[in-house]
Each structure stands twice: as structure tokens, then as C-alpha cells.
Amino acid sequence: MSNLPKTMKALVAYGPGDYRLETEHPVPVCGPDDIIIKTEGCGVCVSDVKCYHGAGRYWGSETEKAWVEPPFIPGHEFLGFVAEIGENVKGFEIGDRITADQILPCGECRFCKSGRYWMCQPHKMFGYQNTNDGGMAEYVRYPKTAVISRVPKELPREKALLIEPYACSKHAVDRAGVTNEDILVIAGAGTLGLGMITYARMKNPAKLVVVDMIDERLEKAKDFGADIVINPSKEDAIAKIMELTDGYGCDIYIEATGHPSSVKQGLAMVRKLGTFVEFGVFAQETSVDWSVIGDGKELNVLGSHISPYCYPFVIEHMTDGSLKTDGLIKRTFPIEKWEEAFEYASGKYGDFKVAITFD
Structure with a gap:
């Protein structure tokens, strides 16, 4: 009963x-x-x-x-x-x-x-x-x-x-295979992007760069571990990444905005043989020149969907404070x-x- x-x-x-x-x-x-x-x-x-x-x-x-x-x-x-x-x-x-x-x-x-x-x-x-x-x-x-x-x-x-959004964030970063030699760009600093940032910081990439159109989010991104933040409405994000990488481009680009312009931006700023991870969900279709992916740069293009096997890690490290959540x-x-x-x-x-x- x-x-x-x-x-x-x-x-x-x-x-x-x-x-x-x-x-x-x-x-x-x-x-x-x-x-x-x-x-x-x-x-x-x-x-x-x-x-x-x-x-x-x-x-x-x-x-x-x-x-x-x-x-x-x-x-x-x-x-x-x-x-x-x-x-x-x-x-x-x-x-x-x-x-x-x-x-x-x-x-x-x-x-x-x-x-x-x-x-x-x-x-x-x-x-x-x-x-x-x-x-x-x-x-x-x-x-x-x-x-x-x-x-x-x-x-x-x-x-x-x-826990749930951070678990999704962890899976996206895991898909990217981040190492301490990589210049990593995360596009989007909402809740999911911030979850990616605080987790990616634990991977200690050579540079962790965050791109977003809202300055308040970029400030939070710095608090959560970003080395460099870029507002593409105020400066040329692609040019800044090229300057940072001697003209090669970033090693990894994680798309977490779901906006078509972010896809085009990522394909332009990621280096040859680089990795592009698509996480964002789109409200409309996105058109790009697919020859950039193949003949142009031979990219690794990966999708990321939800959060397999990620909850226990997120719960443990959220509890001990190593994954930032404040605010x-x-x-x-x-x-x-x-x-x-x-x-x-x-x-x-x-x-x-x-x-x-x-x-």
C-alpha cells in the first residue's frame, strides 16, 4: 500500500x-x-x-x-x-x-x-x-x-x-580529445559553454579561448578558467585566433551556440587536420562550403549528444568544488x-x- x-x-x-x-x-x-x-x-x-x-x-x-x-x-x-x-x-x-x-x-x-x-x-x-x-x-x-x-x-x-547540463558539457569536451598542447576555442558561454570551460580547464590546454557576443558571459568565462575571451561583435575573432597561432588556426573548435554564423566562424578559424565538435542545437538549417572540411583542411568533424557515463564524474567534482558553478x-x-x-x-x-x- x-x-x-x-x-x-x-x-x-x-x-x-x-x-x-x-x-x-x-x-x-x-x-x-x-x-x-x-x-x-x-x-x-x-x-x-x-x-x-x-x-x-x-x-x-x-x-x-x-x-x-x-x-x-x-x-x-x-x-x-x-x-x-x-x-x-x-x-x-x-x-x-x-x-x-x-x-x-x-x-x-x-x-x-x-x-x-x-x-x-x-x-x-x-x-x-x-x-x-x-x-x-x-x-x-x-x-x-x-x-x-x-x-x-x-x-x-x-x-x-x-548536473545534467554539466554532464552534457563534459561529453562534448571528451569528444574533442583535448590535450595540454591544444589551443581550444569554445564558442558560446551560456550554461553549457561554461560547463565546458570549467571542465576543459581541468585538461590544461595550452590556451583556452572563449567566444561570445555578450560581455557578461565572457566575464563569467574568465572566472571559470578562460585564458582569452573574444566578443566578435567588437573585434575580428578569426583574425585574433590566426594572430595567436602564427596563422595556422586553433587545434579544436567546440560549437556551443547553435547559430549558423558560429559554424562558419569555426570552419574558418580551425587549423588543417584540426577537430570541430558540433554541440549546439539549431533553429534553422546551416549552409557551409563542405569542401573546406574535406579538400581544404581534412578536418575531424564530430557530433556530441547528451551525457553518457558523465554523471558520476560531474557529481563528484561539483561536490569537491573543482567544477565551478557559482552564480x-x-x-x-x-x-x-x-x-x-x-x-x-x-x-x-x-x-x-x-x-x-x-x-
Whole structure:
């Protein structure tokens, strides 16, 4: 017999622009292989905002099949305390503080069976399908295949809410293969870019250069470990990199803005035989001269998707302070003010990251 309440507050997505706060939404039922958490908080990702506004990559378009399955509870950057445990679950107790990778792997496809669960073929994620409700609710169900990580209780909530984005940041830097001989350029100093910067600093590259259009973000980038910052609206970023590298170009360029101009900038400033890592998600198609990639420079062009095997490292080093997080979450909102939270999450007021929190 469950000791949990029957209903809860939850934000429910029914369609583009049709998100509703429900005060008597059913609390998820705990199956024999499930864990139910009482949600501590949930970060509002830019992808949540894009989904709310009807982006085609979520709801479908002429060229894309719909990926979301309404009605669903959004949110994938969440954590909480174990509130109920299924009879088959071992190793967890009521009150444990846990989080999980945003992807819910099927465990059966060729990617899952080979350990590459983050590319799971069905590719279901928390916060986008009605079978995998997310963290913008008082309670969330973690099914059997959820990739769960423990979170120390001494890690402050405003830091713990950055675990998911920082894990994505770590994967992008790992894809780049940064060494202490590399001149590394990271384009974009939002929350994810800053996560890359503080982690890349641990790799001790020869020079860590950050490019962004907003001076406040560049100041934060310096605090987090950037050696050089460049605002391309005020100076020629490509020329500065060429000057820094005797005309060769940077060794590695990580694109974390999702803006077409950043792709062109990166292809221009990365050296021959260099590495280009694409992390950003784009609102529109990007056209480039692909001959630069092949015949021009013979580049290594790599993608980076979510955060496989990254949570434990991020949690450990966030807790010991070696991954910087100060000042990224300055504003949180109760679920009743979700519309305001989504507005601030767009970045229009200068926030790096906002979150919805539960008492």
C-alpha cells in the first residue's frame, strides 16, 4: 500500500503553447521495478522553451516526424529524494537523493546492448513522452532502465540542478580529445559553454579561448578558467585566433551556440587536420562550403549528444568544488510561476539558468 498522496501539482503539455498547471494530477504509480522520487527541483532547459513554442524537431514538420507524445510532463534536468521503491528494486532506500540521465534507454536495441545507451534507437527521454514524464511535477517515476546516479545530500540544490547540463558539457569536451598542447576555442558561454570551460580547464590546454557576443558571459568565462575571451561583435575573432597561432588556426573548435554564423566562424578559424565538435542545437538549417572540411583542411568533424557515463564524474567534482558553478542559478520559481520561469529561461533577462523548485 502506497503512502504517497493520490494527486500532485504538475505542469502538463497538451500541445504547442498549450501547457497547463494541474493541481490534482495523478501521482505516478510505483511498479515492482520502479522508483518514485519526490522532486527537489527541475532546471528549465532552452529545449523545454523551444518545445513549448512548437519547434518542429519536437512536434513534427514537413521534414520531421513528431517526437513528443502528449500529454506529458516536461523537464529533464531534475533530481529528488526516493519516496517509494518497487519490490524488485535493490540498493536504494527511502530518502536517498538521486538523479538520472535524461535518456531512458530501452536496453534491447543494438546501441543499448553494446553499451552505447545514449544513442538508444527508440530514444525516449524524460519530459517529452507520456510514458516518461519529466521533473516539472512533485513526483516522478524512474523505470527499471533509468540510468540512476546518487547525489550527496551536502551538495546545494542550486549546484545539483546543474548536473545534467554539466554532464552534457563534459561529453562534448571528451569528444574533442583535448590535450595540454591544444589551443581550444569554445564558442558560446551560456550554461553549457561554461560547463565546458570549467571542465576543459581541468585538461590544461595550452590556451583556452572563449567566444561570445555578450560581455557578461565572457566575464563569467574568465572566472571559470578562460585564458582569452573574444566578443566578435567588437573585434575580428578569426583574425585574433590566426594572430595567436602564427596563422595556422586553433587545434579544436567546440560549437556551443547553435547559430549558423558560429559554424562558419569555426570552419574558418580551425587549423588543417584540426577537430570541430558540433554541440549546439539549431533553429534553422546551416549552409557551409563542405569542401573546406574535406579538400581544404581534412578536418575531424564530430557530433556530441547528451551525457553518457558523465554523471558520476560531474557529481563528484561539483561536490569537491573543482567544477565551478557559482552564480549560474540566481533565480528559481515555484511551479505556479512556470510561465515566468520559461520566460526567464529564454535568456532575455541575462540569466544563465533558471529552475522550478519544490519545497
